[in-house]
Amino acid sequence: EVQLLESGGGLIQPGKSLRLACAASRFTFSNFAMTWVRQAPGKGLEWVAAISGNVNNTNYADSVKGRFTISRDNSKNILFLQMNSLRAEDTATYYCAKGRAYSVYDLDSWGQGTLVTVSS
Amino acid sequence: EIVLTQSPATVSLSPGERATLSCRASLSVANYLAWYQQKPGQAPRLLIYEVSNRATGIPDRFSGSGSGTDFTLTINSLEPEDFAVYYCQQRSLWPLTFGGGTKVEI
Numbered sequence: 001e002v003q004l005l006e007s008g009g010g011l012i013q014p015g016k017s018l019r020l021a022c023a024a025s026r027f028t029f030s031n032f033a034m035t036w037v038r039q040a041p042g043k044g045l046e047w048v049a050a051i052s053g054n055v056n057n058t059n060y061a062d063s064v065k066g067r068f069t070i071s072r073d074n075s076k077n078i079l080f081l082q083m084n085s086l087r088a089e090d091t092a093t094y095y096c097a098k099g100r101a102y103s104v105y106d107l108d109s110w111g112q113g114t115l116v117t118v119s120s
Numbered sequence: 121e122i123v124l125t126q127s128p129a130t131v132s133l134s135p136g137e138r139a140t141l142s143c144r145a146s147l148s149v150a151n152y153l154a155w156y157q158q159k160p161g162q163a164p165r166l167l168i169y170e171v172s173n174r175a176t177g178i179p180d181r182f183s184g185s186g187s188g189t190d191f192t193l194t195i196n197s198l199e200p201e202d203f204a205v206y207y208c209q210q211r212s213l214w215p216l217t218f219g220g221g222t223k224v225e226i
Contacts (some may be wrong), residue, residue: 010140035216037164045156045164045207047216059214062121095163105211106154108175 002027004096005095013062016086022079022096022111030054030074033099035107036081037117038092048094049081053102064090086118124219125209132225139195141222143208148188152212153194155184158221159204167206168193180203198224 010019020036036048049070050059058070069082079096093115097107123146126154133139143153151171164173168184171191181196195202203226208219 037218044221045158045209045218047209047218050216059216061215097164100166100169105216106166106169107164107209108155108166108169110165112163 002098004098004111005023006094006096006111006114009116011070011117011119012086014087014118017082017084018086018116020081020083020094020096020114020116022081024077024079024096024098027098027109029072029077031102033101033105034070034072034079035069035097035099035105036079037095037097037107037110038090039095040089040092041112043092046092050099050105051079055069057103067106083116086116088118090116091118092116121215122149122210122213123219124210124217126206126208126219126222128222129220130223131223133198134226135198135200137198139193139198139202139224141193141195141206141224143191143193145189145191145210145220147213149210149212151187152210153184153186153191154209154211155182156207156209157202157204158172158207164207195224200226 003025035050093113095113098109100106100108153166158164172184
């Protein structure tokens with residue numbers, strides 16, 4: 001069974017940076033697209049960023065473009081989300097999710113999420 | 121961006137009844153429409169991809185239909201574990217977008 005384990009969340013002040021990681025196991029990581037999806041407390045799902053299996057293609061939500069960077073280390077099976085210039089509205093549980101195929105963004109496996117709280 | 125509008129926001133049903141959930145897209149998404157289930161305190165789970173294909177391990181009481189801009193998730197004979205929030209999601213165009221969700225409550 002696919003395993004995705006996020007880490008790196010916590011309480012952070014506005015304007016600061018944070019890097020989330022998602023350790024993947026039990027599947028061939030480099031063969032699959034990966035995404036970050038967030039959920040503010042009591043709200044719905046919001047897609048944040050996506051990266052194809054070979055790292056060549058990345059996409060971002062307008063709300064994070066220029067501030068967040070998605071990346072992956074296929075040699076270590078880890079997905080990252082570098083979050084800069086954090087704002088209060090970035091407060092959410094951040095999930096990493098696996099695409100169903102190389103560049104197919106039906107999200108068939110999800111981590112348990114890591115909570116990011118942006119507050120002074 | 122493609123806006124997905126789900127209706128109703130909340131539906132109250134009893135175990136054994138049928139749930140019919142709607143998702144309407146602001147532009148055609150072809151067949152690139154998925155459905156997810158989320159229970160309190162849990163991550164979402166993929167139910168249906170490409171309109172009507174059940175994900176691995178999803179019971180056949182869940183079915184999806186539709187095309188273009190109008191889609192439906194049907195849950196036949198609700199089980200107690202089906203009471204949850206359901207989201208649709210499109211991958212036809214960037215950015216990926218989710219609908220606002222439909223809560224199926226007892």
